[in-house]
Amino acid sequence: MSLGLLSRRCCRSALQQNSLLARQFNTTSVLFARREKTIPTPTKKQLAAKARRKALKVRKHIYDSEKIPLHDAIAVLRAIEVTRPNATLELVVKTAMPKGTTIPKGRLTWPREAKPQSEERILVFAEGRQADEAKRAGAHIVGGLELVDDVIGGRHNPTTILCVPNLLRSITPKLGRVLGPKGLMPSERRGTVTEDIAGYIRRMQGSVEWKGDKTGTIRTAIAKTAWPLEDITKNFRYFLSVVKKATGNTRDLEAEAKGKGRQANPLTRVVLSSNQGPGIQIADF
Template sequence: MSSYNSFLPTAARTILSPSWAPALREKSITPIVLNSYQQIRGAKVQSKGKSQTKQKRGPRYFHQKDLRNIQQFALCDAMRYIRAFEVGRDPRTTKYELHIRLKTMRDGPVIRNMLRFPHSIKTDSRICVVCPPGSRHEKEAKAAGAVLVGEDEVFNLVKAGKIEFDRCVAHPDSMDKLNKAGVARILGPKGLMPSTKTGTVVEDVASRVEMLRGGLIYREKDAVIRMPIGQLAFSPEQVRDNMRVTIDQIKKDAARLSDRINKEIHEIVLSSSHGPGFSLNGEFKSDESIASEALTGS
């Protein structure tokens, strides 16, 4: 068995050496040695204890900025600054972009839908339609402008990595075959998998193709809905009309979720493909706004 000296600190072993033996007889030294030894033992025991504190949960709602602390702009003023940032770029390809910030909980359903603008932004979207070959739906989809129509032909191209379309619509009669084809793991991450929730599984595929060519699909992410709202060549009136339709549709989407889920529009920000964002105050013009004709075209 080891000697008790091996368990003592170095300083204590020095004091207990034969040269210090006479000093041990003094009562004043013994308490000092014992107290220091007890403190060290106590420190070791305390370090082994487990923390009983529980981690606090994060906030239930997404944090949004206080609008009283930021500068906001009328629509025409925001468009004026954005066009200055986009000088030299093609106004037909550069887009105005809308960012709608929501007051909403972190956990819960999200808003996602599709809409058609009164002033179409993009008419060259490539639409794929999955429907029974040889049916009237195939003929109507091709007449509406779909670039790829069918079933097995579509599945083979997707598996080969040749996804040359921007949207995918499916007829209900082809959904079973689509699910069994094993292409969901490819189309899903790209946001191209047809779904009833996004309105891309419909009976009238031709009308949906026409709508998608002039509209878009949007989805809430991290309490923000982002979407293009118009070309840079659009007039302020055209951008305003598209914004009105968008805001009205999002309010309807929020009302359909649930009576227990409260989603409200907190802020609307207008930006562009390469420019910064400007928070809008809800006004169309201000006293310093220029004529809308100067904000239209190239």
């Protein structure tokens, strides 16, 4: 009697537990299902505020507080070079060189030359009528594919190499590795690959080439300490305008219209110095 009662109780409790488990399984809501998180898109105002906060946290250079205006810097260097009135003023422009940018380079014609120009030696890859026009314009070496081996062997030492478009693909496989590191390889972006070879040579006359190093630092002589203040300032402003355009710091509407806009390479520091004077950071550039 007691054994049957005990068995009935055990069966009843087991049935109750099974019913409870089934009821919990059927009625329990889904609490731990994976939910996709939606990331809110920041507005322009929020992005601008974030950029301002980030700029405030950037550590400033220790000499940022020593920047002075251009006219004051010229006066200081003139005072230091008082015994050498014909001292040279040198300008150093430091660029950031972010990833994907090329070494800054270009040509310009100074409003007033600070130092005599070095003689250009021009080599031109052209044939037929364009070769004759290049010779008449003043090119030193003119020829076709036969010049490739001479350039590789070092028989010619040109300072500028120009090429017509129809010969570019023929010379690139052999000369790319040789002339590329030297910055002499003809390029459409730089304008050294052109149909108007004679026009390019004429534009070169009276102009000088400038370029930076691998770190993006550009150095050039811009004036003499004995020059009038207006001439020094004109050369300074003109050179910086050319560098800003070449590094993408000014809008080039013509390039944007052609879809050839380039990544900007910001100018981080502009320093003016003399032969015996210190380097002075310029505030107004």
